[in-house]
Amino acid sequence: xxxxxxxxxxxxxxxxxxxxxxxxxxxxxxxxxxxxxxxxxxxxxxxxxxxxxxxxxxxxxxxxxxxxxxxxxxxxxxxxxxxxxxxxxxxxxxxxxxxxxxxxxxxxxxxxxx
Amino acid sequence: xxxxxxxxxxxxxxxxxxxxxxxxxxxxxxxxxxxxxxxxxxxxxxxxxxxxxxxxxxxxxxxxxxxxxxxxxxxxxxxxxxxxxxxxxxxxxxxxxxxxxxxxxxxxxxxxxx
Numbered sequence: 678x679x680x681x682x683x684x685x686x687x688x689x690x691x692x693x694x695x696x697x698x699x700x701x702x703x704x705x706x707x708x709x710x711x712x713x714x715x716x717x718x719x720x721x722x723x724x725x726x727x728x729x730x731x732x733x734x735x736x737x738x739x740x741x742x743x744x745x746x747x748x749x750x751x752x753x754x755x756x757x758x759x760x761x762x763x764x765x766x767x768x769x770x771x772x773x774x775x776x777x778x779x780x781x782x783x784x785x786x787x788x789x790x791x
Numbered sequence: 792x793x794x795x796x797x798x799x800x801x802x803x804x805x806x807x808x809x810x811x812x813x814x815x816x817x818x819x820x821x822x823x824x825x826x827x828x829x830x831x832x833x834x835x836x837x838x839x840x841x842x843x844x845x846x847x848x849x850x851x852x853x854x855x856x857x858x859x860x861x862x863x864x865x866x867x868x869x870x871x872x873x874x875x876x877x878x879x880x881x882x883x884x885x886x887x888x889x890x891x892x893x894x895x896x897x898x899x900x901x902x903x904x905x
Contacts, residue, residue, distance in 0.1 A: 722881065746871075768833060768834065779894055
């Protein structure tokens with residue numbers, strides 16, 4: 678099974694600053710998809726951003742962007758101009774291009790300091 | 792609005808009792824999933840189903856059972872054989888694997904064993 682590692686259990690950032698959350702994964706596949714999910718205190722999981730492995734261009738969604746390094750098997754999330762509402766648990770996830778299973782990291786708890 | 796519903800939001804169970812968690816989706820998704828979430832352990836897959844009348848065990852299926860009689864419904868039964876059932880349970884669904892679509896999540900059920 679694929680493994681997804683988030684090595685930062687907790688992170689903090691000052692409001693309006695930029696923070697980067699790390700994620701690495703282990704796979705022998707060439708076709709796969711990567712995701713970042715946000716889980717605020719309500720515990721509702723929300724998709725933040727999605728990256729296809731076959732695309733070299735890094736995905737961007739407003740203040741959220743990724744740094745996808747396929748050879749290094751790294752998929753970090755950058756949050757720019759951090760806002761109080763960004764405070765949440767963030768999960769990195771992997772999906773095979775040929776299967777229906779998703780593999781999640783253990784999460785990073787992000788605190789935004791006013 | 793399309794989405795996933797889980798009920799109840801909070802559930803209390805006495806030791807030795809079976810309990811069933813409900814999950815319904817109106818997104819017309821083929822695949823459905825059950826995850827267990829414990830502090831510091833991310834999301835762990837209990838069961839998943841790719842099609843009606845078919846399901847596969849995940850990493851922690853012992854003490855749980857599921858059924859998939861209808862496309863929109865995927866109930867999870869926590870049996871008395873589950874040693875430590877107190878946890879937060881998330882249901883999710885996804886379109887089939889061909890395009891690497893993300894998972895959509897329900898709001899979760901918090902199960903507490905008294």
